[in-house]
Amino acid sequence: MVPAKVVIRNQIRALRFESGEMTQQDLADRIGVSRQTVNAIEGGKYSPSLEVAFRVAQVFDKPLEAVFQCLMTE
């Protein structure tokens, strides 16, 4: 049986704008990664570790699943 492919989506861009147009650099500084990594996460090019994912959720004061969504595709 072939396991379903996991696609991780996120709402970081929308949440940044809801949080007073927070810049990628501001978010990067608060979660301890580079701006390019925040950009890669937002663009779906990189799935962060659980630690970084929780830090992002904490910055926006949201539960993890409100920031990251996991989609299973065949």
Next chain:
Amino acid sequence: MGASLEEKGVWLQLVATVLGLGAYFVVAGLMLSAGVTALPAYVPLFIVTVVMMVALMVAGFVVAAIASRPEGRDERDRLIGWRAENNSSWVLAVGVFAAITGMLFSINNVWIAHLLLLSMFLSEVLGQVLRLVYYRRGV
């Protein structure tokens, strides 16, 4: 997306490695074809190559650090590094295996040494190219 300091560092390493060791292999190739088979004859050339590569990398990194926001490696940089190394180390393994095979057939040490150096060079270049691909296309 602008390149991070880490990514610029990878570009610098790639350019320095290709220019430095590329030039070394051109000169060493000419020496080998001229029949120079004594390994110590290549040592000065190798030392000059390494010093030039290090100087180029240090100078380039200083310029890049001045022009960029200083930041350390983060988890994405580390993952990219591990994945690139994992997918490029086979080149070095093939070179080592070929060198051992060469030793079994008593091939001159100068060829064995250059085969090992060439496999190290190709493995390093492949690793750096893969890193740049992962930075751009994602991991």
